[in-house]
């Protein structure tokens with residue numbers, strides 16, 4: 001069974017990567033020193049995250065963000081967090097979830113035309129080449145998108161706007177650096193005075209741990225990892241939780257809410273993001289070959305079965 005996502009988007013930053021070189025292939029490029037280099041075209045032969053007018057998907061992406069910005073309210077996020085914190089949907093291992101996610105092909109991510117497990121493994125393997133000793137980072141890469149199972153019927157079958165796309169804090173003013181910011185005007189929270197100042201219901205430097213983020217696959221997977229007692233270190237959990245927080249890690253917005261630990265963790269997120277974006281390649285990873293290595297990491301950092 002293949003479940004197709006109708007309207008995903010990992011965000012829209014048109015200005016990025018416009019200088020497409022005429023390259024025939026889109027392999028994970030490894031330089032002479034063995035370091036991972038970002039290929040400049042994606043599986044469709046276009047530059048990454050290119051949501052320009054020439055992109056046929058542009059309109060769909062904009063409509064996606066219109067819905068997301070209208071519907072992601074402070075109350076909605078609170079309800080979602082309460083609901084999913086029960087972890088009463090399934091019991092399965094991390095690897096089983098990787099395979100389950102494989103049933104989802106994200107139709108509208110402009111950079112991705114392969115099963116999700118390939119994206120996970122390509123990201124993880126690329127990082128592994130450059131950071132061989134950071135095994136927690138390899139595992140973080142493998143599991144960072146598992147929360148996309150929220151789109152599957154047995155996990156609530158949430159609409160796209162509640163699963164994917166750039167994330168942002170709720171309960172404070174929507175920063176203008178958010179993509180398609182204009183649609184926040186129609187968000188009911190824009191009329192709530194308490195949510196409309198820069199700090200909103202938070203205090204400066206309170207740390208993202210105390211901030212409610214728009215609901216999606218990042219925060220869900222963070223909750224799953226945390227509630228099941230993972231031993232992943234703080235930067236790993238931060239990457240899982242904030243990898244779609246492009247307003248922060250690409251645009252530098254919302255830094256006034258960070259604490260010192262966030263500042264440290266953000267360095268790792270910047271490293272991770274390079275691989276998350278650019279490892280969406282046509283060159284497939286041999287799943288069976290690398291599986292034993294990732295199984296050993298799963299055993300190290302997670303219980304055999306997790307509640308979801």
Ligand SMILES: [Fe+2]
Pocket residue numbers: 144145217243244
């Ligand atoms: Fe993601």
Ligand SMILES: [Fe+2]
Pocket residue numbers: 119144145276
């Ligand atoms: Fe990803």
